[in-house]
Amino acid sequence: MKPSLLVLIPLDGDSLADISASFDLIHAPTPMQRTETIARHGDAIRAVLTNGTTGLTAAEIDRLGQLEFVSALGAGYENIALDHARARGIVTVNGAGANDNCVADHAFALLLAVVRDVPRRDRATRDGVWRDVLPMRPTVSGKRLGIVGLGNIGEKVARRAAGFDLETGYHNRKPREGATSRYFDSVLSLARWSDYFVVTTPGGASTHHLIDKTVLDALGPTGFLVNVSRGSVVDTAALAVALKAGAIAGAGLDVYEGEPHPPEALIALPNVVLTPHVGGTSPESVAATVRNFIDNATRHFAGEPVLTPI
Numbered sequence: 001m002k003p004s005l006l007v008l009i010p011l012d013g014d015s016l017a018d019i020s021a022s023f024d025l026i027h028a029p030t031p032m033q034r035t036e037t038i039a040r041h042g043d044a045i046r047a048v049l050t051n052g053t054t055g056l057t058a059a060e061i062d063r064l065g066q067l068e069f070v071s072a073l074g075a076g077y078e079n080i081a082l083d084h085a086r087a088r089g090i091v092t093v094n095g096a097g098a099n100d101n102c103v104a105d106h107a108f109a110l111l112l113a114v115v116r117d118v119p120r121r122d123r124a125t126r127d128g129v130w131r132d133v134l135p136m137r138p139t140v141s142g143k144r145l146g147i148v149g150l151g152n153i154g155e156k157v158a159r160r161a162a163g164f165d166l167e168t169g170y171h172n173r174k175p176r177e178g179a180t181s182r183y184f185d186s187v188l189s190l191a192r193w194s195d196y197f198v199v200t201t202p203g204g205a206s207t208h209h210l211i212d213k214t215v216l217d218a219l220g221p222t223g224f225l226v227n228v229s230r231g232s233v234v235d236t237a238a239l240a241v242a243l244k245a246g247a248i249a250g251a252g253l254d255v256y257e258g259e260p261h262p263p264e265a266l267i268a269l270p271n272v273v274l275t276p277h278v279g280g281t282s283p284e285s286v287a288a289t290v291r292n293f294i295d296n297a298t299r300h301f302a303g304e305p306v307l308t309p310i
Contacts, residue, residue, distance in 0.1 A: 003301050004041070006064075008034055008050040009073060015290045022298060023047065038063050047071070047297055052203065052230070053259060053277070055079025061088065069300050073289050074099060074280055075153070077310055078203040078230060092310040093296045097152055099285035104156035106279035107198055107228045110252030114273045115140050115196070115224055117250075138222075141165045146194030148187060148210070149201025149229065150176050157198055169193055187211070191218035196226065203230025213238040216248050224250045228279045231256040231263075240265035243272055254279040 005023035007016070019025055026045070028037040038045075038060055047069040050056050056070060058081035070085055072094040085092050113119060117137045124134060141164045147154045150170040158168045158181050168181040171190045175183045184190035187210060191197055197219050201207050211225070211234040219225065225248060227234050236257045242248045243266070250271040256263040259277055266272050280289075296306045 003046045003069075003297075004044045004066075005047045005049060005297070006037060006041070006045045008048065008054050008056070011290070012286070015286060018290055019049075019294060022294060047301075049073060049293060050080065052076025052078045052080070055081075056085075057081055058084035061085055061090070069093075069297060071095075071293050071296060072310075073293060076203055076230060078232075082310060091300050091306060093293075093300075093306050093308050094310050095289040095292045096308045098289040098292045099280035099282075100152045100156050102282045102285040103153050103200075103228050103279045104160055106254060106275070107153075107157050107200070107226055108160050110226045110228070110254060110273055110275070111196055111198065111224065112140060114226070114250040114252040114271070119273055120270060143167075143195035144169065144193060145196045145198060146170065146184070146190040147181065148190065148197065148199045148233075150179055150181065151200065151202075153228070154198075154200040155179070157200060166196070187215055188218050191215045191223070192220075194219060194223060196224050199225070199227040199229045199233055201229050201233060203232050207233045209233070209235040209238075211235065211239075213242070216242040219248050221246050221249060223248050224252070226252045227256075228254045231259055236263055236265055240269070243269050 002022060002024045005025050007025060007027045010029045016027060026037055026041060028034045042063045043065050045064050046066050048056055049071050051073045061067060061081055061084055068090055070080060070090055070092045072080060075094055075096045077094050082092060115138055143166055145161045145166045145168050147157055147170040150172050154170060161168050169184055169190055170181045171184045171187050199211060216238060239251060243251060252273040254275045255277050296308060300306050
């Protein structure tokens with residue numbers, strides 16, 4: 001008999017079919033379906049597949065009496081009640097590494113788009129506006145790029161930066177062994193040094209509003225911010241004020257507070273490029289994250305160690 005699996009996130013048909021080959025799958029991607037499914041099938045569910053944004057609450061864990069395995073599809077797990085799960089002896093895993101290249105690619109796409117002002121120039125061209133009436137934009141190459149959170153994604157951003165002749169620095173809680181980028185012991189000192197500021201740190205309480213008014217002021221009027229981590233890491237209100245006042249030059253955001261609702265304070269601003277949390281999404285990365293989940297879950301239910309424990 002296949003283990004019963006509750007999937008709380010939207011997945012395409014191919015992904016669901018792949019998972020269904022090994023698990024008795026219940027798909028409940030909406031809040032109403034989620035509540036109804038847990039109430040109806042809670043006593044039978046042994047595994048849950050979610051992500052960092054959707055999460056899994058302590059109250060929900062308590063309603064799932066047979067639960068023994070929880071997986072975040074991507075790297076993030078900030079809204080999973082991790083301590084509560086561990087107290088129950090539930091194995092928790094994530095998809096660390098499965099979509100790192102995609103996220104790093106997207107970070108650079110946002111950086112290029114906002115520094116070179118690609119969206120507005122696209123619109124100008126369609127409206128028949130020629131370059132002579134448009135202000136010139138900075139060259140991307142030859143500057144300083146600061147990375148907040150030099151994990152796997154941050155390291156891949158640094159590798160891409162080398163191709164643009166960018167000097168790279170980073171801030172972690174402690175220096176990363178073997179890192180070739182310059183280490184800064186505070187976010188503030190890194191911001192003062194940087195022309196471009198790319199945020200790839202995990203979300204959660206410890207990084208909530210890590211990028212605040214003080215950091216944005218340190219980045220300065222010629223600095224650009226890119227966030228591909230979690231919306232909670234950047235103080236949206238402070239960012240809106242900084243962008244309006246010219247305290248920073250621009251921002252490229254794939255994540256923002258209040259997802260999935262658009263960031264109302266930012267959407268009318270001309271110096272921000274927004275995408276709807278798609279940085280880690282591509283056919284290749286989705287397939288890799290689903291495969292990682294299947295491998296982890298199969299190993300767990302076979303009594304083997306999981307590959308990417310949290």
